[in-house]
Amino acid sequence: MEKLIKSITNTSEISFKGKSYEVLTKTWYSIEEDVNTQYIKCELSDNKVLVIIPDDTLIYIGQIIEDMDYLRKDENKLVYQNQEYSKVGEGHQFITRVEFGSIEKVEGKCEFEDFESDNHIISLGILTNKNNIRADVFAEIISLDEISVS
Secondary structure (H helix, E strand, C coil), rough: HHHHHHHHCCCEEEEEEEEEEEEEEEEEECCCCCEEEEEEEEEEEECEEEEEEEEHHHEEEEECCCCCCCEEHHHHHHHCEEEEEEEEEEEEEEEEEEEECCCCCCCCEEEEEEECCCCEEEEEEEEECCCECEEEEEEEECCCHHHEEE
């Protein structure tokens, strides 16, 4: 995991499932509710995002979706594309360090709720520092060997 994180630079391309994406930003975040947990988000070309959470050995890559059409069943469950997801986390993220990329392109402060089902994650976000714009992501959980950096 550490090798992957170090290999992502401002000239990198991420390859996943036969497609390559330019890395536009690399930002370190923490959450107010657990400041000791740090994770990395990389904004990629084609409206994609890569998230690496070293403490949980979790990696996911997904699509930023405007106006995600989901059904909220209750506080801890939602349905998206006929699949039920359970809440696995929530909080308030903040930037600890922008390693590269424009501060205008990174997410910044965000209230989020994360939901998981099988090998997918839905991260619902509200960018509190950008007029409460929605920042929702539908992502696939991947293993280290499914991704490469060049």
